[in-house]
């Protein structure tokens with residue numbers, strides 16, 4: 384039985400599924416970490432959490448780029464016939480917006496550290512020095528990207544919440560195949576539709 | 577007035593250059609108090625990718641005792657008030673004062689007391705001692721050079737490297753080096 388790596392016209396392959404869940408966990412985790420690290424009172428812990436947030440942010444950005452590449456090189460599974468017309472149009476729109484925020488939330492974070500007058504280097508997982516984006520550092524630029532990054536993160540998490548509610552609706556109310564196809568592709572011996 | 581006398585007066589009134597032939601530790605015997613006027617205690621910490629973080633302490637005080645007969649029996653004591661740290665960036669200063677680094681609210685003083693002074697040249701010495709910060713003491717070594725000596729005032733240039741992890745201040749390593757480079761100009765006035 385061969386593992387299904389690539390998408391098919393009806394199902395997500397393992398790579399798309401793996402990237403979806405890795406990125407989902409990182410995205411939601413980064414949101415929670417981002418909120419916590421700026422509210423914590425210990426400056427030392429705050430500093431360390433911010434470095435973790437930067438490390439996971441770069442990891443997330445890398446995975447998102449891989450995901451977008453994979454998405455462009457794969458067929459997009461069509462929704463089952465049972466899905467209502469409104470959702471047939473809304474789902475791709477929300478997915479597209481989710482791709483946009485997945486990309487620009489980490490990018491705006493990178494911009495933020497790049498323009499910060501504190502000039503704290505970014506060293507993902509203490510492995511290598513990540514260069515800054517070529518943007519001029521200033522207090523004003525730092526204030527701008529700080530607001531932009533936080534605001535975009537909230538937009539992203541709101542979209543994700545909508546998306547999760549829709550997914551759960553498929554799983555528990557509609558009981559169709561939509562939720563299941565992001566869990567696993569059908570295996571050879573138990574065909575699923 | 578003899579020529580010798582004139583030469584001596586000239587030597588006393590002119591600022592003495594750093595050329596070691598002009599000044600000697602042995603001639604500087606006495607007790608000096610270190611004040612902030614003219615003195616500076618600067619530090620810098622390298623960071624990954626180049627550049628670094630540098631700053632200075634604005635408030636400190638201390639005493640230098642130079643034994644004329646035996647420079648080896650000289651001693652130094654310095655107290656730094658970490659609350660006075662300045663890097664030119666307010667947020668970094670607040671971070672350094674916080675419990676992440678100096679915890680200056682609970683540990684308002686950083687103290688160095690020499691335990692031995694070894695003369696290494698006419699104007700140079702190696703000073704070993706104990707540095708105490710945030711309740712932790714550790715032996716440290718600094719090198720001192722007597723830069724000038726005139727009218728009861730001594731000027732020393734002191735350098736040394738301190739590992740901040742020994743004082744519970746290792747936050748930010750390895751992005752910011754564990755090694756703190758000190759570069760001080762200490763002006764002591766007799767009395």
Ligand code: HEM
Nearest residue numbers: 406407410411454478481482485543547550561562564565
């Ligand atoms: C734990 C919560 C989540 C659940 C239960 C969930 C569930 C799903 C499901 C069932 C699909 C498949 C939809 C279809 O068949 O067309 C899907 C697709 C997708 N999800 Fe999620 N998801 C979650 C979190 C996230 C998060 C946080 C993000 C964004 C960072 C995200 C981004 C996406 C995107 C972009 C797609 C479309 C994939 C494509 O067609 O290329 N998901 N999700």
